Amino acid sequence: MEIRFKSSECNGRELVKSFNKDFETSFLSEKEYSDFKHSGSGIVKEIHLNNAFVLFQDQNIQNSENHTIQVVQNHPVFLLQIVIDGDVTFSFNENICSEFNLNKNMYNLFYIPPSKNVYKYLNHKKRILNIYFTAPFLECKMGTCFLKNSKKYQQAKKENELCCFFNKGLVLNRQLRNIVNDFLTCSYGGVIKQSYLESKLTELLLIALASNDSDSIINKLRKEDRESLVRIESYIRSHLETELSIKNLSELAGFNTSKFKTVFKQVYGIPVFQYITSLRIEKAMQLISKHDYTIAQASYEVGYKNPQHFTVAFKKKLGYLPSQLINNGQ
Structure with a gap:
């Protein structure tokens, strides 16, 4: 499994990440990037846990007009995208006619088949948490019925198209913000940190995706x-x-x-x-x-x-x- 990130903010520099099946790994891996001298400041942090890959963007960009990231993947994945600050437009397979918008303090779950997608950031400041995983991980946490009962997902999978689980996105409420903050500011080390991050990721996933009542309220x-x-x-x-x-x-x-x-x-x-x-x-x-x-x-x-x-x-x-x-x- 491979995911390629190509950013306009770093002179077209490409970050290539290769993974085992279903993001499997036996140990915690973390990396941090801050080489944005000519385009802005901030950090991009990646965290690889067993069955999940996390990319956290916390940046101030000098020129947001041309600020894009192209993502190419050769395997279907799910993406839980949480926008803490900023606004993002997601173009599936680089098709501007199939754009999805996610604003500040919102989140959404996407099913993304093998594709080449573009993320355009509409603000100078962005704080965005991207969590990638596959169907077995989601079924393990949410149960098999979560995907089986989703007609949108089943149709998208059959036709090899993108699926947006929550049409308008859901509000990032205080409970979820606290979990995100706990995940990003963990001060433990070693095996304890790995266990802590995995438990927080499970908690985040369960609460974020079980928000059917909130979804109903928002849609009304x-x-x-x-x-x-x-x-x-x-x-x-x-x-x-x-x-x-x-x-x-x-x-x-x-x-x-x-x-x-x-x-x-x-x-x-x-x-x-x-x-x-x-x-x-x-x-x-x-x-x-x-x-x-x-x-x-x-x-x-x-x-x-x-x-x-x-x-x-x-x-x-x-x-x-x-x-x-x-x-x-x-």
Whole structure:
């Protein structure tokens, strides 16, 4: 099995990856690339686990107009693509008439037969997690009925065409974001790291693909409402230091307050204020543990006017004091 990645951002440099059947391997393999001096900054990280190959792109590109990656594969694969930041257009077999779009804070599952495909990135910044695997791995995790009951997949397989499992994509909710973050920031080593990453990958796959209720909710929303909800979630993330009220967020989304609270909880799994608190504590943890912020500095940075109020919220959610982050880091 072989997958070739050819990127326009690296002067046409081609990355060729060869694998055993079904991505089989007995050990964890990791590589990282950061040679983007003439086109931008960031990293591309690859992780090869047993039965899965993961490619994580975290980059800032100088010229997004011609930013493309061509992917050629000689074996059918499944791709779980998670767009944390940026927007991507996927052209199957280089045919611009069969394009699929995936926006920020969304994900989708694709079945891709042997083909030559092009991914075009529409923003300067991108953070995208691509997880490749084959049918036996998916059936092992989700059961054989997942594929047997998918008429779209069965038809696509028969006609050697691409299959997009979720027409409009699904929202990357907080639960999935946390799993993705755990997967990408694992600090273990050796065999423990391999076991941890494999367990997190299984958890991510199960929760992402078992989101039938969320899919139904999203599909029932008008396109404008769905886009508004994703936009507001992004707005919340980028304005954690400000006062965020239900009234203002509802107005920005174009909903009345009742509808906004109801739909937000249905799609993201928890009430909006609980979601905001979780994001604030998550960001504060990173500022304290990775960027040497004091507790007071971190609390102000995520919107708490009183550090004591932040400490109370932190302790209530996680069961320990934020000062322990500093002590553990020494």
